[in-house]
Amino acid sequence: MSSPDFPAIEQPLNVQALKVKCSACSMHQLCLPMGLEDADMERLDQIIGRRRRLVRDERLYAMDEPFRNLYAVRFGHFKTYQVNAAGESQITGFQMAGELLGMDAISGDRHHCDAVALEDSEVCEIPFARLEELFGQVPALLRHFHRIMSQEITREQNVMLLLGNMRAEQRFAVFLVNLSSRYAARGYSPTRFQLRMSREDIGNYLGLTIESVSRLLSRFKKMGLVQVDKREIVLLEPARLKAMAAGTEQCSPMA
Known part of the structure; x- marks a missing residue:
């Protein structure tokens, strides 16, 4: 059953064979087609391969596999x-x-990580060789791709700061604020959403134990910052969470 923030997606027949038109996709303003003219979007449509449906815990690609495609997430969630x-x-x-998966492999022609679906998900396969050809024909597409790569570099730098210099409370606040802003950009509620990843995965990403993540959730509840019901989380005071993420509001360290 879907939550109010994540409407059910209709289940098409023969999904492996279906083609997807970028102009008809609800995510096209966040993906590669952002800002393209209709004629250029049609060119991109022509090179995009199949939609690929994955079930929870299914691997999209594995470390050291040869690089052939980028993958635009149409719906669902992944971890790398x-x-x-x-x-x-x-x-x-x-x-x-x-968001796009697979950019880690562009420089060395092999993937540097595994990508696994956190829930039933779907991606659009984008053959990279054909995409490179299209860059020469559609400069706006190349500029947008450069922006996406720049955002990815910034994200990796932020993760390094997260793991290196921040206390546990600030790391967790950054994590929640980041999810909030990303859901808002997709038209979902920025203050009520499902944590699609497990607490163990959150801890692994943030450099914390699963026990620390549970204590942080309990502590944030006592502080009136969040409500938690299993995997559903409600941000009660987003402004305070943003201040904690920015380091302008402090709380005493966990015992």
């Missing part, structure tokens, strides 16, 4: 993670509708 030589996983990000 790397596995070190000792077999330990480190989550590098959570992705949602309107």
